[in-house]
Amino acid sequence: MSRSSSDAARSATAPGAPAPGAPGASLADAVRQVHRGYPTGVTIVTVAVDGVPYGLAVNAFSSISLEPPTVMACVAESSQTHPHLLRGDHFAVNVLAHDQAAVAAAFARSGGDKFAALRWRPGRRGSPLLDGAAAHLEVEVESRTPAHTHTIFVGRVVDADSTGAAPLVYLGGRLYDGDRLQPAGEAA
Numbered sequence: 001m002s003r004s005s006s007d008a009a010r011s012a013t014a015p016g017a018p019a020p021g022a023p024g025a026s027l028a029d030a031v032r033q034v035h036r037g038y039p040t041g042v043t044i045v046t047v048a049v050d051g052v053p054y055g056l057a058v059n060a061f062s063s064i065s066l067e068p069p070t071v072m073a074c075v076a077e078s079s080q081t082h083p084h085l086l087r088g089d090h091f092a093v094n095v096l097a098h099d100q101a102a103v104a105a106a107f108a109r110s111g112g113d114k115f116a117a118l119r120w121r122p123g124r125r126g127s128p129l130l131d132g133a134a135a136h137l138e139v140e141v142e143s144r145t146p147a148h149t150h151t152i153f154v155g156r157v158v159d160a161d162s163t164g165a166a167p168l169v170y171l172g173g174r175l176y177d178g179d180r181l182q183p184a185g186e187a188a
């Protein structure tokens, strides 16, 4: 992570706007800054409908429980993938590997055939699994909860694999190579 958080903060501030946290900065700006400073992995959430694959880049992904194995992904209603996720009874979470920045960029674009230039295969329940991903989860949808501009998809993990490859990391609006992270101490 060569770029400092203050660099990221500066680049997020519109010309003439108060610095984040300064008097006059809106709560929305302050919240955006908090999210920009919170590192995540990058996943591609995919779904197949009538055999056609759809997907988008998602970092609003989280584990909910291990017993039973349950996860959630949060997807904007405005996304073109959203109606397909509403129709599907399964989806896949493809955790991108450190060398898949181009895949992240392709799935962050809206619409079009994002799979044409990629190698992928259907999982056991038919969800598209991307080659080269660090890990895959296949998820059976349990609930779809509207949340303002987004829908929270919660589901039971029915299949999982991981390669041990380092992840791609998203921080401050940029992608980083997770193979070059330095340990900062012992995990609890």
Ligand SMILES: Cc1cc2nc3c(=O)[nH]c(=O)nc-3n(C[C@H](O)[C@H](O)[C@H](O)COP(=O)(O)O)c2cc1C
Binding pocket: 042, 055, 056, 057, 058, 059, 060, 061, 074, 075, 076, 078, 079, 080, 081, 082, 104, 107, 108, 109, 110, 111, 112, 170
């Ligand atoms: C790193 C990254 C993370 C993203 N995370 C989310 C997310 O969690 N939920 C979401 O709805 N969109 C997220 N997006 C934005 C969508 O990927 C983007 O709007 C995409 O164009 C949607 O494609 P679609 O309209 O074809 O479905 C993210 C984009 C990037 C680059």
